[in-house]
Amino acid sequence: PWLPRLILASADLQSIAEARRRNYQIFQDGIREGGRVRRVFRELPDDVCPWIFPLILEGRQRDRLDYQLRDQGVALYTFGSTLHAKVLNCGDADTLQNATFLAENLVCLSVHQDLAPAEAAASVEKINAFMDSCAFQ
Numbered sequence: 001p002w003l004p005r006l007i008l009a010s011a012d013l014q015s016i017a018e019a020r021r022r023n024y025q026i027f028q029d030g031i032r033e034g035g036r037v038r039r040v041f042r043e044l045p046d047d048v049c050p051w052i053f054p055l056i057l058e059g060r061q062r063d064r065l066d067y068q069l070r071d072q073g074v075a076l077y078t079f080g081s082t083l084h085a086k087v088l089n090c091g092d093a094d095t096l097q098n099a100t101f102l103a104e105n106l107v108c109l110s111v112h113q114d115l116a117p118a119e120a121a122a123s124v125e126k127i128n129a130f131m132d133s134c135a136f137q
Contacts, residue, residue: 017049019113023120027053027109030124037131040106052108054079055127066107069130074123075110079103 024044033039040054057065066078079102087099109123 016113020050020111022117023111023115024050024053026117026120027124030121031055032128032131050111053111055107055109056105057107058105062105062107069127072126072130074126075115076107079106079108
């Protein structure tokens with residue numbers, strides 16, 4: 001359709017990718033792993049424009065934690081709170097197990113190109129403080 005083509009032609013995809021990669025790197029460098037908190041990927045490949053920064057908050061009530069982080073101003077959303085019927089009905093046991101794990105433990109931190117570096121850094125501080133607090137213990 002003409003409208004998506006116009007949007008793509010008007011977008012500065014290079015600067016969008018650079019801003020998203022910058023924000024991703026702020027999370028990558030700043031979020032402390034430990035206990036039940038871990039990054040999904042060790043590094044971002046050079047040719048990838050990230051959509052989100054995936055973070056595992058394993059073994060806790062992710063749905064409660066994500067609301068508490070949002071209340072502190074951390075831009076995030078969750079993956080798969082409701083699994084698609086195809087996964088439930090057609091997926092093999094390993095696929096279903098992996099999808100269930102991600103639905104219960106994955107948070108997706110925004111790396112949107114309009115997120116200022118200072119906002120991403122503030123989110124890192126809030127996430128680290130939250131994970132150190134008794135709210136995450």
